Amino acid sequence: MTESLKQATTSRYTTFYDAYDRIRSLDAPLWLHRIRSDAMKRFRELGMPVARELTFPLKEDWIYTDLRQIADTSYQAGPGETGIPGGPAEAGLDEGALAPYEFGQDGWHRIVFVNGVHAPALSHGPDLPRGVVVSSLADALVEHPELVHPHLARYADYESTGLTALNTALIENGLFVHVPRAGALETPVHVHYVTTGLDAPLATQPRTLIAAGDGASLKVVESYSGLTDQAYLTNAVTEITVGRDGNVEHYRINREGEGAAHLSTNQLHLEGNGRISTFNMSMGGALTRNDTNARLAGEHAVVRMNGLYLVAGGQHVDNHTAIDHAVPNCDSYEVYKGILEGRSRGVFNGKVFVHQDAQETDAKQLNKNLMLSSDAMIHTKPQLEIYADQVKCTHGATVGQLDEDQIFYLRTRGLSHDSACHLLTYGFAADLIRRLGIDAVRTSLDTLFETTIRDLSTARGRTER
Amino acid sequence: MALLEIRNLRGGIKDQDIINGIDLTVDRGEVHAIMGPNGSGKSTLGKILAGHEEYEETGGTVRFQDKDLFELTPEERANEGMFLAFQYPVEIPGVSNAYFLRAAMNERLKYRGEPEISAGAFRRLLDKKMKQVDMDPELARRPVNEDFSGGEKKRNEIFHMAVLEPTLSILDETDSGLDIDAMRIVAHGINQQRTADNAMIVITHYQRLLDYVVPDYVHVMYQGRIVKSGRKELAFELEEKGYEWIREEVEAAG
Ligand SMILES: Nc1ncnc2c1ncn2[C@@H]1O[C@H](COP(=O)(O)OP(=O)(O)OP(=O)(O)O)[C@@H](O)[C@H]1O
Ligand SMILES: [Mg+2]
Numbered sequence: 001m002t003e004s005l006k007q008a009t010t011s012r013y014t015t016f017y018d019a020y021d022r023i024r025s026l027d028a029p030l031w032l033h034r035i036r037s038d039a040m041k042r043f044r045e046l047g048m049p050v051a052r053e054l055t056f057p058l059k060e061d062w063i064y065t066d067l068r069q070i071a072d073t074s075y076q077a078g079p080g081e082t083g084i085p086g087g088p089a090e091a092g093l094d095e096g097a098l099a100p101y102e103f104g105q106d107g108w109h110r111i112v113f114v115n116g117v118h119a120p121a122l123s124h125g126p127d128l129p130r131g132v133v134v135s136s137l138a139d140a141l142v143e144h145p146e147l148v149h150p151h152l153a154r155y156a157d158y159e160s161t162g163l164t165a166l167n168t169a170l171i172e173n174g175l176f177v178h179v180p181r182a183g184a185l186e187t188p189v190h191v192h193y194v195t196t197g198l199d200a201p202l203a204t205q206p207r208t209l210i211a212a213g214d215g216a217s218l219k220v221v222e223s224y225s226g227l228t229d230q231a232y233l234t235n236a237v238t239e240i241t242v243g244r245d246g247n248v249e250h251y252r253i254n255r256e257g258e259g260a261a262h263l264s265t266n267q268l269h270l271e272g273n274g275r276i277s278t279f280n281m282s283m284g285g286a287l288t289r290n291d292t293n294a295r296l297a298g299e300h301a302v303v304r305m306n307g308l309y310l311v312a313g314g315q316h317v318d319n320h321t322a323i324d325h326a327v328p329n330c331d332s333y334e335v336y337k338g339i340l341e342g343r344s345r346g347v348f349n350g351k352v353f354v355h356q357d358a359q360e361t362d363a364k365q366l367n368k369n370l371m372l373s374s375d376a377m378i379h380t381k382p383q384l385e386i387y388a389d390q391v392k393c394t395h396g397a398t399v400g401q402l403d404e405d406q407i408f409y410l411r412t413r414g415l416s417h418d419s420a421c422h423l424l425t426y427g428f429a430a431d432l433i434r435r436l437g438i439d440a441v442r443t444s445l446d447t448l449f450e451t452t453i454r455d456l457s458t459a460r461g462r463t464e465r
Numbered sequence: 466m467a468l469l470e471i472r473n474l475r476g477g478i479k480d481q482d483i484i485n486g487i488d489l490t491v492d493r494g495e496v497h498a499i500m501g502p503n504g505s506g507k508s509t510l511g512k513i514l515a516g517h518e519e520y521e522e523t524g525g526t527v528r529f530q531d532k533d534l535f536e537l538t539p540e541e542r543a544n545e546g547m548f549l550a551f552q553y554p555v556e557i558p559g560v561s562n563a564y565f566l567r568a569a570m571n572e573r574l575k576y577r578g579e580p581e582i583s584a585g586a587f588r589r590l591l592d593k594k595m596k597q598v599d600m601d602p603e604l605a606r607r608p609v610n611e612d613f614s615g616g617e618k619k620r621n622e623i624f625h626m627a628v629l630e631p632t633l634s635i636l637d638e639t640d641s642g643l644d645i646d647a648m649r650i651v652a653h654g655i656n657q658q659r660t661a662d663n664a665m666i667v668i669t670h671y672q673r674l675l676d677y678v679v680p681d682y683v684h685v686m687y688q689g690r691i692v693k694s695g696r697k698e699l700a701f702e703l704e705e706k707g708y709e710w711i712r713e714e715v716e717a718a719g
Binding site: 260386397404405406408409410411412413415416419423424426427428429430431 | 508515516517518519538539540543546548549551554555556557558559560565566568569572573607625629657
């Protein structure tokens, strides 16, 4: 590292260090103090992953997504006592402001965070089945520390990844869902992390912990919305664990503001016969990076990991996924589709590890990209490492444009050129949305998807003229 | 004024004419069959009429409903009442047949300045048309032509035609790839749509279809020209004798 670079980098992250000092002075269980302090120690060593400051092999994971500018930004770190307007009252938020980001279901459990601060006035839900906990993480740490302790920071690795270390060091709040053995939470939970307009760029560290016990089932929608075009940073970590025979449906929707950077780590842990289906829709933000990792730790576990990214203008979206087949007889199914317009950039990297004794693994991976502009670019790379011999592993990646013959066919039935493009773009990814398990989520994401691509094609029409 | 008037039409791909001077007049209520050997330009004629951008007209005129056809975009031609049933229908993944047809229907209504069709009215229309052409309702729900069998794709074209009720239909080998029963069903579907107000150009290699869909005129296309026209008996003659004598006649005329 050159001297000047060192100078620049040593002044980084000071607001995060201050935030840590504030948070550690708050009341918390001893074990949590320990986790935070271990994580802070690691973050001081690792910092954020900035490609040109990294060495092989970690560098490889960050070559297309440059976090240097984010690392160099001095964010206001953390809510609460630092005087950042946090509550919905200060932010001038009410039900009406959030309505466009809802899923139209009054009966759901909803927990809202505004600029990282829990907003109880906007959070509500029906009565919970016995033993089920749906609450803010901060409340859960006070009321049910014994339920949080076995899981928090047990899955997302803060030893080797700087972003997870940062989030973990600054754990303060987020969503906690716990469904005990054989329990069922039929009503979906919607956790909504909202960022509003601020004087200075804010960084939040949302932390989501979802734990389904043996035979338990639950559904969570996790959404991130930006009500501002200003720059801010979301550095989220979500841990989901499912016990034997348990079942989790998880939906993640990124509608961050135009100036936002959205970094996320999603760590899924599955015990024997457990099931997790996760769907990750990225639309917002100037820069998005999602790391979604699944560990299939018990036999006959099944993970479905789907995603859709829709980017335009100068947006950048990067999905890195990793599926770890640690034991025999597990299945993983992964489909990621991308629609790229304007000068946008996309990255998909899909790792699948099949350990030596993970026989009878069935792993399918597919990444398809539709390029709506010749200035858009995608880097896609499957990365399969297979050490067992009795396995079925397939992968595929495609990059294509709208097909002229298809456009002509639709026009001969009376559709305008724009409508034809719109319909074909819709059809490209509609199957992913059609498969979503919750009706209300499917319907609202379908509408959101449709209007978004309609806006994209209108934008294209404008630039062409 | 006839429904369609083609005068000395020439056109093709970039540097090469495939259509070399065609004259054809189609009136309302008529069915014209076009036959001719492989590669003689039948599909190219259909594509030029429908407005495929890869093909270009290099001479002549075409008037459709008294409008200059070449002034119209493909979708305007469609919304004016032209319909091309493709020799090789295209798959549209992810878009259900029903959804697509409703979009097409609404574009047409919009073009004509009429209000959109309601979901209920469209559903009833679709049910009626499915019955009319004996369409499996499952196929209406599935994405357009995706993983359809060859025959199912052809039947789907006729289904689209039934829903859109064109005034001029160009059916490009809609009979090829159909089993005997399907051919009868498709022919029945076509006949049901024959009225005194609309017209059809039926491109086919087989006289069998013309047993069911009896044409008013039969034309033979050869090297991008209509070299012979007649009544339905001409189809029998071709079936019996092949195209060799046509070639000889053309060469003799030289
Ligand atoms: N896009 C194209 N590029 C190059 N050649 C073309 C193209 N389209 C048509 N042709 C050529 O033009 C000629 C006429 O083709 P066309 O498809 O119109 O024939 P057809 O009469 O429909 O034949 P068939 O009975 O086999 O369907 C053929 O020689 C074909 O190869
Ligand atoms: Mg042909």
